[in-house]
Amino acid sequence: MNNLKKEQFYKEFIQREEHFFRAPFNPEIEFYNTIKSGDIKKIKELCSDAFINKKGLGTLSSNPLTNMKYHFVITTALTARYCIQGGMELSTAYGLSDFYIQKMDSCHSTKEISDLHPIMCLDYTKRMQNLRKKNVCSIQVAQSIDYIYENLHSRITVAEIAEHVGLNRSYLSRLFKKEINCSINEYIRNKKIETAKNMLIYSSYKPSEISSLLAFSSQSYFTEIFKKQVGCTPTEFTKHHII
Template identity: 60%
Template structure:
């Protein structure tokens, strides 16, 4: 049993590096990661050159025009997902116009390809900052970053208080005052948000997701999930599994 627990733990660590990649629909994963403000995973997903991505359609016989068209479509969809995530319309559209115009000025395909990760990281960074825009103090901002980067672990108030060198009681009061929710509720909310995305976009079972997100057991995960969403994880997956389309660009209002 002792070694089994260690093996399970190592599997959690391995999954932290890989779980959000192979099982996901790659396109849905890409936009969802940027929307979530996950800088690390956005950088990883952008490591492959846009010119080398498989499955890109032929939108033009001209190589430069073809990659510019794909860049424009990608940028428009990134903007749409970020709007759904809370980014202001004016900001999302302004960024989209800026980067599409920059791509249109490129002289060779490599320039467009190099612009792609810059655009994606810009949107992701802005989405990451959205969750901290109402936060005034550095300790609370540090805690929020730590929570969002370590959802695969058991996060305690003690760990966070040591991270920012504050007492647990003071940190708890400060966090509630600035974030509007308790630390424990914030951690649960972020874990459930992640669970919802995994239930929609991956093939993992509720039991596997409960383990990956470091819930004590599946029953507790189900209890918290039902409390936050009104339905069980299984029911949620049945209702929404890969049923959220990205729509068509002509349905993307400007």
């Protein structure tokens, strides 16, 4: 598989548009994971369609306004839970949840609630992005992290990251280690394994395909690294996390 195709397939998994390369990623899980990951650009895309027009909203009340309020409460509560899983403090997550539910409760139309929804989502997402970078002091390390997230489908080298952020390779390596408390290569491996876990759970990609899509040198190396970090092989992990 050439690099262009790998990039295409990887981005289709991460960005998930209306049509998919393989089996569809659960859109609800994608939505909450996008907030959890602090991906501001993607959450703006996902919120571009009004909440009031969201597909799949069930009927929880015969009253349209009450129905919309119920769905807003559910969405806000789940957003808070996902952000807690991502490292947000309980008090912050639930405090925000209470704040937005109270604001929603004072809305007098479904449009007002629909307009409040992206504001709530973006607030949580921005906070998660800041949390992801809370130990980052320099703009170059922050840019390095963004570059890594955007290029997990390729074999990322320290040299190309250094060139991207405009720093000497050895200096960037020392700076990254100091601020993130691990080497650049360790950070890349960790993020690739995190992505692999999501792909194993929420898609029909096989371990061999994931190994290729995330640019591991071989499937055996992917399995070795995965088992070292997760404690089991990709196949064993999938068996224990079937949705």
